Amino acid sequence: MEPYVEVCRDSGVNVRDGRVQVGPCLRTVTVVYTLDGVAPLSTTSPDGGLFFVPRVNTFRPDGQFLVFFNRPGTFTEQIRIQPCATQTNRYGVDVFAFTPQVVNVTSQPVVPVTVTSEQNGEQEKHQLVFTTDATVFVNISNNPNGRLVTFSVDMSAPIAAGTHSVGEWVEVRGSFNNFAGGDLYRLTRSGNIYSGSFLIVGNSGTSVTYKFYGQRITWEPRADRTLTLGPAQTNQTVPAAVWNV
Numbered sequence: 050m051e052p053y054v055e056v057c058r059d060s061g062v063n064v065r066d067g068r069v070q071v072g073p074c075l076r077t078v079t080v081v082y083t084l085d086g087v088a089p090l091s092t093t094s095p096d097g098g099l100f101f102v103p104r105v106n107t108f109r110p111d112g113q114f115l116v117f118f119n120r121p122g123t124f125t126e127q128i129r130i131q132p133c134a135t136q137t138n139r140y141g142v143d144v145f146a147f148t149p150q151v152v153n154v155t156s157q158p159v160v161p162v163t164v165t166s167e168q169n170g171e172q173e174k175h176q177l178v179f180t181t182d183a184t185v186f187v188n189i190s191n192n193p194n195g196r197l198v199t200f201s202v203d204m205s206a207p208i209a210a211g212t213h214s215v216g217e218w219v220e221v222r223g224s225f226n227n228f229a230g231g232d233l234y235r236l237t238r239s240g241n242i243y244s245g246s247f248l249i250v251g252n253s254g255t256s257v258t259y260k261f262y263g264q265r266i267t268w269e270p271r272a273d274r275t276l277t278l279g280p281a282q283t284n285q286t287v288p289a290a291v292w293n294v
Contacts, residue, residue, distance in 0.1 A: 076140055077182045079125045080105055082118055085190035086282060087150065088197070089119045090246065092233045102172060102233070103146040103189045110139060142185050144175040147233075149192040149250040157184045171226070171233050192250045196279060199286040200236065201244035202261045206294045208241055212266045213292075219243040223259025223276075225251070230262055242289075251278045261292060269293060 082105055089101040101119035107128060108114050116126045128140045145167065146152045154162050154175045160183075163176045177185060200221045207213035215238060220230035225247075236243035243261075251257065258273040271293050279285040 074129055074131070076128045076130060076179065077125060078107055078128060078140070078142065078179070079123065079184040080107075080118060080142065080187060081123050081184065082121055082187045083189075084121045085188065087189050087191055088246075090233075090248075092235070100145075103144070103150065103152075105185075105187055106143045106145070108141050108143060115140075139178055139180045141176055141178045142183075144187050144189075145172050146175075146189050147171065147248055148173050149195050149248055151190045151192060153186075153188040155186045168233060169229065169231060171231060191248060191282065194252060194281045195248050195250040196281055197246045197284045198249045198276070198278075199244065199246040199284070200259075200261075200290070201242055201287070202236070202290040202292050203242055204263070204292050205241040207263065207266055207292055210294050212294065213263050214265075215241070217264035217266075219264070220262045221245065221247070221259055222262045223273075224257045225249045225259070228260075236261075246284075249278065253278055253280050261290065263292075 084103070087103060089103060092100050092102055105118040106114050107116050107126060109128065109130060115128050116124065118124055130138050130140055144152060144154055148166075148171060152173065152175055154177070156177055158179075158181065160177050160179060165174050165176070167174045202219060204213055204219060208215065219236045220234045221236065222228045222230040222234065226234055234245070234247055236245040249257065255278045257276050257278065259276060260271070260273055261269045269292050274290070276287055
């Protein structure tokens with residue numbers, strides 16, 4: 050097929066799939082991103098990629114993520130779009146946060162914000178779609194009644210018994226996540242110790258139950274563990290646990 054030039058009304062050049070398109074191919078998005086008492090936590094996607102929550106992604110209709118934010122600040126990005134195709138002359142901004150966190154999203158120009166539930170209800174996605182340059186203001190804060198709780202478990206015994214290997218994951222599952230776990234509640238390994246910090250919402254003094262769950266070994270063989278929540282907005286560390294074989 051012979052090369053061609055597709056001419057649109059405005060200036061700009063977009064080179065894609067061997068085509069040269071003349072038109073408004075670049076859009077500029079600025080994200081003003083603030084976190085009030087929130088520390089981004091890492092999580093792993095089903096395909097093994099590393100993500101942070103909360104985070105902001107910009108995307109195109111073809112599914113390509115153009116920029117990734119996991120820290121507070123002001124960010125500006127130019128996004129290349131296809132100016133002459135009505136289905137692809139737009140781009141979007143996704144704001145991901147844990148469901149218990151409080152998200153405030155506004156934009157210039159003002160566009161609708163669509164909120165959907167993600168990751169089996171553990172996250173919310175706030176999505177905005179633009180066709181022009183835009184500025185998005187994002188503020189994320191922890192639930193006033195939440196706190197980060199750090200768990201850890203020593204897996205030396207099941208490793209020695211051959212029922213767990215260092216390459217297998219361990220999660221914390223409890224009444225705060227419907228005992229469902231998932232990669233958002235997956236612990237990070239350091240030697241034989243697995244640990245992680247997670248946002249738990251509840252009144253100070255409330256008792257929650259939990260257990261550790263291993264990829265192959267499944268539930269630890271003991272009664273549910275019990276945790277009494279400390280003051281809201283104050284990080285809490287649970288005494289180190291030992292997996293009983």
